[in-house]
Amino acid sequence: MLSEYLYIDNTKDKGRGVFTRKKIAAETIIEISPVIVMNAGERKLLDQTLLHDYIFVWGKNKDQCCMALGYIPVYNHSYEANCEYFMDYDEDTMCIKTVRAVHRNEELTINYNGAWNNSEKVWFDVRE
Numbered sequence: 001m002l003s004e005y006l007y008i009d010n011t012k013d014k015g016r017g018v019f020t021r022k023k024i025a026a027e028t029i030i031e032i033s034p035v036i037v038m039n040a041g042e043r044k045l046l047d048q049t050l051l052h053d054y055i056f057v058w059g060k061n062k063d064q065c066c067m068a069l070g071y072i073p074v075y076n077h078s079y080e081a082n083c084e085y086f087m088d089y090d091e092d093t094m095c096i097k098t099v100r101a102v103h104r105n106e107e108l109t110i111n112y113n114g115a116w117n118n119s120e121k122v123w124f125d126v127r128e
Contacts, residue, residue, distance in 0.1 A: 001029075001031065001032040001033075002031050002033070002070050002071060003020075003030045003031060005020055005021040005022045005024075006018055006019070006020055006021075006030060006031065006071060006108070007019055007020075007021060008071065008074055011076065011107060014076045015076075016074055017074060017075070017076045017107045017108070017109075018071050018074050018075050018076075018107065018108045019105055019106065019107050019108065020102055020103075020104065020105065020106060020108060021104065021105070022104055023101065023102065023103055023104050024098050024101065024102040025098070025101055026098055026099065026100045026101050027097060027098060027099075028097065028098045029095055029096070029097045030083070030096050030097065030098060030108070031070055031071060031072065031095060031096040032093055032094075032095040032096075033068050033069045033070030033071070033072050033093060033094055033095075034068075034069050034070075034092060034093055035056075035058070035066035035067060035068045035069065035087075035092050035093060035094055036066060036067045036069070037058055037059075037064055037065075037066045037092055038055075038058075038064060038065050038066065038067070039063075039064055040063055040064065040065075042065070043055070043064070043065040046065065051067065054067065054073040055067050056068060056087070056094070058087065058089070059089060060089055066092075066094075068094045071096075072085070072094055072096065075096065075108060075109060075110045076107065076109050076110075077109065077110065077111060077112040078109035078110070078111060079111060080109075081099065081109045081110050081111040082098060082099060082100055082102050082106070082108060082109055083096050083097060083098050083099060083102075083108050083109060083110050084096070084097055084099050084110060084111070085097075085110050096108070096110065
């Protein structure tokens with residue numbers, strides 16, 4: 001399920017991102033997408049490619065990774081995200097839900113740390 005009012009456009013400084021054509025209420029699920037699950041060995045190979053930047057740690061034991069389909073790989077990171085993501089390990093899906101009202105044409109962001117308000121530095125800020 002991908003909400004029809006979502007679209008991808010260029011951002012000022014982060015490449016492409018996901019935006020909305022209409023105002024969205026808080027606590028609205030805007031996307032549910034399947035994922036492709038890969039094991040630890042496959043993760044080592046992916047870490048050597050550009051796909052490293054687009055995969056998520058996966059599984060109850062966090063010993064796998066996944067590539068989400070739909071728009072999920074295009075949501076940019078923010079420490080003050082307006083959306084959060086949830087993983088369903090049984091159904092092999094991820095969903096995106098707003099955490100506050102989002103304005104028309106506003107970029108939709110997630111916090112790559114998981115919790116929408118987690119201020120711990122993400123991997124690409126640590127390496128700078």
